[in-house]
Amino acid sequence: MTRWKMRPLLTLAGVLATCAAAAATDQASHDGAMFGFSPANAAAQQSLEQRFDAQLDPADQRSWLKQMSSEPNQVGSPHDKANAEFMLAKFREWGWDAHIETFSVLYPTPKKEALELLGPHPYTASLKEPAIAGDATSDLSGALPPYNVYGGDGDVTAELVYANYGMPDDYKELARRGIDVRGKIVITRYGGGWRGLKPKLAQEHGAVGCLIYSDPHDDGYAQGDVYPQGGWRPAQGVQRGSVADMQQYPGDPLTPGIGSTPGAKRLALKDAKTILKIPVLPISYADATPLLRSLSGPVVPAGWRGSLPLTYHVGPSAAKAHLVVLSDWGQKPVYDVIAVLKGSTAPDQWIVRGNHHDGWVFGAWDPLAGNVALMAEAKAIGSLLKQGWRPQRTLVYASWDGEEPGLLGSTEWAETHAQELQAKAVLYVNSDTNGRGFLDAGGSHSLQHLVNQVADGVTDPETHVSVGERMRARMLVDGSGKDAKPEAKADAKLAAEGGDLPIEALGSGSDYSAFLEHLGIASLDLGFSGEDDDGGIYHSRYDSFDHYIRFGDPTFEYGVALAKVAGHIVLRTADANVLPMRFGDFSSTLDRYVGELHKLVDDTRKATEQQHQLLDAHAFTLTSDPTRPIAPPARDSDVPEIDLAPLDQAAKQLKQSAQAYQAAYAKRAATGFNMPAAQQQQLNQLMGSMEQGLTDPAGLPGRPWFKHFIYAPGMLTGYGVKTVPGVREAIEARRWDEANHYTVVTAEVLGRYRAQLDRLTALLNKPS
Ligand SMILES: [Zn+2]
Structure with missing residues (x-):
């Protein structure tokens, strides 16, 4: 699983801008000194990183990827275990202290799946992905049939209704047309929001079943040539994936908040809040086409049309469909590979680096392309060890299992070792799938400067400017178009100023969730x-080695680039005099978020007033056809006073504290971090736990597992982030009292964070 992004449109203008930006940033005023290092240590670090880079061989990554993606490797498969054992042997060979940590998790697998259209034009869905010429693994057995894990069991027969992407606004449109999905099977298409929301919302609206198909408009022939001619989704390709309600909590549905160890107390299946009640099945557009043709009723709104050669109707269908999904609800083992290098001077400060190794079928892109970069780092670090180097802080390299069903391996490991991680882990660095192009970097904003410095020091394999300069070029292009979103414009403005580039805030969709959002690392x-x-091949049988070496990263140079970026971040954090974190960057990002909240309140109020004026002034007749009435939108509630002053105040005070910290830091850095070892250790200890200051033990409203008050996956966006979620989501959902309450709670959290920052400043200022 990974983030699902719109690809940037690289036009000629984009390419030209890449060159222009590269030239412009040659003079950009980056802070030259290596962040967190004394001048002498910085020179040693430079040479260490050069020796690290020299060990990275793209041929290694190619051969590991080929071997590890040679058989299906989903949770519970023999090859998934073999891959874990292969990595264990490799880590040991490279000098790491490695072991496999096993958890037993609830992992349902399909026992029976069937889908047929009844009536005058019967059709039985194939539910199969056939072999494709030129894709060597596509005819291998051992894979599970396409399914959505953690959907409910069911055998239902009902009419079909098409609900577009199956998001909240789509149900509003259906309601305006008087279409009810109660007792129906909803057919939705992939895209527009997180997969798991589609069946969840269908269930909440009373549907008895849910189908999710891949429309060629979104990732098939409307985007590009389909596999094997091009990389896009062929007619029978299916996107598998989890539909667990991971906005409540990820990990084993039966053990929220605790590790799935042998003695752990497990919930009864019926009490697991993250499992759906209705059956859900992912299908190809080949299988969806006859179902969509069977729909009658109104023609869909313009934005609901896909690219199939038919007229899209909302439904219901004249004929009924019959859907069966039955699963084996057994426990399966997940195998986390954990490799440790104990630090020489600060062994109780850990840097954790992870990527998952389980795929949906062969998983060449997702996750093995990222996993082999992680292995390359571990091998290169092993050879540094043989040259006599040892990290000052402890390195923990982890290859997680069970990410695809619901971040199982990382979450269970993080929950099991929660106390020790909160005491020791100073950084978690994640990757997942990898390809060719631009560096995507997201995370805690105290790490933004570190990411920028590292990105400026790694050369892009294609353009030969730094990957940081290429990132800058993309931000400038993405934010310059007429239709650019406000956030893209704000990013472009920062990029144009020549300073550090903003990194994205993280939502969910990969293994960082438990570390960042549950533990505050x-x-x-x-x-x-x-x-x-x-x-187009995301989570399908065609996510294969043959696909990857044609449409991914044929030379594995971007695998090497990822290993350099992640490796340099790990090595710098391991050996810095003072941890490379800058809290002023967090403070200015917070200012931006608070500004967005003000705008959100204003915009919501304006839109509500306009809607009320419109509804009051007109008696609506939207259609002259009495058989197809379209009702006006439902009247929104009034927007009362939302008092954001506590947040404004907290952000302002944090800014003052961050400025004081920065001044103290600059003074101490000018001495080459000359301070007694005990004071330095105390400083680093406190810094390493700063992010935990942004958490609250009570967690977010309605979902206590999520404890971070600045970053969370949106309840209605899934992977997509909501910043300052306690407040933002309450405003968006028009829960006004909750918005006012969580403004105060969030301000209190920020106050505690500021107090911790003031302690850091005092430590820096303490005479030595
Ligand atoms: Zn993944």
Whole structure:
């Protein structure tokens, strides 16, 4: 599983801008000194990183990827276990202290799946992905049939209704047309929001079943040539994936908040809040076409039309469909590979680096392309060890299992070792899939400067400017178009100023969730994308080695680039005099978020007033056809006073504290971090736990597992982030009292964070 992004449109203008930006940033005023290092240590670090880079061989990554993606490797498969054992042997060979940590998790697998259209034009869905010429693994057995894990069991027969992407606004449109999905099977298409929301919302609206198909408009022939001619989704390709309600909590549905160890107390299946009640099945557009043809009723709104050669109707269908999904609800083992290098001077400060190794079928892109970069780092670090180097802080390299069903391996490990991680882990660095193009970097904003410095020091394999300069070029292009979103414009403005580039806030969709959002450990997520074609084979049988070496990263140079970026971040954090974190960057990002909240309140109020004026002034007749009435939108509630002053105040005070910290830091850095070892250790200890200051033990409203008050996956966006979620989501959902309450709670959290920052400043200022 990974983030699902719109690819940037690289036009000629984009390419020209890449060159222009590269030239412009040659003079950009980056802070030259290596962040967190004394001058003498910085020189040693430079040479260490050069020796690290020299060990990275793209041929290694190619051969590991080929071997590890040679058989299906989903949770519970023999090859998934073999891959874990292969990595265990490799880590040991490279000098790491490695072991496999096993958890037993609830992992349902399909026992029976069937889908047929009844009536005058019967059709039985194939539910199969056939072999494709030129794709060597596509005819291998051992894979599970396409399914959506953690959907409910069911055998239902009902009419079909088409609900577009199956998001909340789509149900509003259906309601305006008087279409009710109660007792129906809803057919939705992939895209527009997180997969798991589609069946969840269908269930909440009273549907008895849900189908999710891949329309060629979104990731098939409307985007590009389909596999094997091009990289896009062929007619019978199916996107598998989890539909667990991971906005409540990820991990084993039976053990929220605790590790799935042998003695752990497990919930009864019926009490697991993250499992759906209705059956859900993912299907190809080949299988969806006859179903969509069977729909009658109104023609869909313009934005609901896909690219199939038919007229899209909302439904219901004249004929009924019959859907069966029955699963084996057994426990399966997940195998996390954990490799440790104990630090020489600060062994109780850990840097954790992870990527998952389980795929949906062969998983060449997702996750093995990222996983082999992680292995390359571990091998290179092993050879540094043999040259006599040892990290000052402890390195923990982890290859997680069970990410695809619901971040199982990382979450269970993080929950099992929660106390020790909160005491020791200073950074978690994640990657997942990887491809060709631009560096995507997201994470805790205290790490933004570190990411920028590292990105400026790694050369892009294609353009030969730094990957940081290429990132800058993309931001300038993405934010310059007429239709650019406000956030893209704000990013472009920062990029044009020549200073540090903003990193994205993290939502969910990969293994950082438990570290960042549950434990409050500063985290990063890294990967390259934008010039590759992976969208069309995402989570299908065709995510294969043969696809990857044609449409992914044929030379594995971007695998090497990812290993350099992630590796340099790990090595710098391991050996810095003072941890490379800058809290002023968090403070200015917070200012931006608070500004967005003000705008959100204003915009919501304005839109509500306009709607009320319109509804009051007109008696609506939207159609002259009495058989197809379209009702006006439902009247929104009034927007009362929302008092954001506590947040304004907290952000302002944090800014003052961050400025004082920065001044103290600059003074101490000018001495080459000359301070007694005990004071330095105390400083680093406190810094390493700063991010935990942004959490609250009570967690977010309605979902206590999520404890971070600045970053969370949106309840209605799934992977997509909501910043300052307690407040933002309450405003968006028009829960006004909750918005006012969580403004105060969030301000209190920020106050505690500021107090911790003031303690850091005092430590820096303490005479030595
Ligand atoms: Zn993944």
